[in-house]
Amino acid sequence: DGGITQSPKYLFRKEGQNVTLSCEQNLNHDAMYWYRQDPGQGLRLIYYSQIVNDFQKGDIAEGYSVSREKKESFPLTVTSAQKNPTAFYLCASIGNTEAFFGQGTRLTVV
């Protein structure tokens, strides 16, 4: 089945640790996006990529990093510089006009 796969579903991080969230798609889409969602809030854009080996900062990129070495993969690293990382993270890819989302990763700092 075609779609977006995010892993893990739940992730716990100790303060000061970097963690990487995985996002894989088999839809052959060029564009991929990472969003952060806090409880009761909208989706805020962290990073996006239109093509392999290229990506742009979104509205809240500080404390995050990404790579786009393959068309299918767009991993997000939450670094220790992100002071409030506890949130729901959503990855998406866009074909024509429709964004397809993964099921998200819930990151909690313990």
Added chain:
Amino acid sequence: GQSLEQPSEVTAVEGAIVQINCTYQTSGFYGLSWYQQHDGGAPTFLSYNALDGLEETGRFSSFLSRSDSYGYLLLQELQMKDSASYFCAVTGGGNKLTFGTGTQLKVEL
């Protein structure tokens, strides 16, 4: 930059019609889209408007006025399962996809 405004909450009764408005500011504009998100789930695509006018898809319709930087989502024959959050999103310059803060729709009996 890009910013979108929509009401935070709307309540309606089953069977009714509800309209969720969205106003936006953007540098570059390709289209306005709408997404539905149930609690704990991922957003799912509802509609996309690139040109002015009304797009109808079953019980849902979406409208766009580019000159007013305004759009709305119209939900007809409301059902309990329509209780969810609804987000408008703008595709702007560089294919940047920016979401609004969301409207929580509560459908009551």
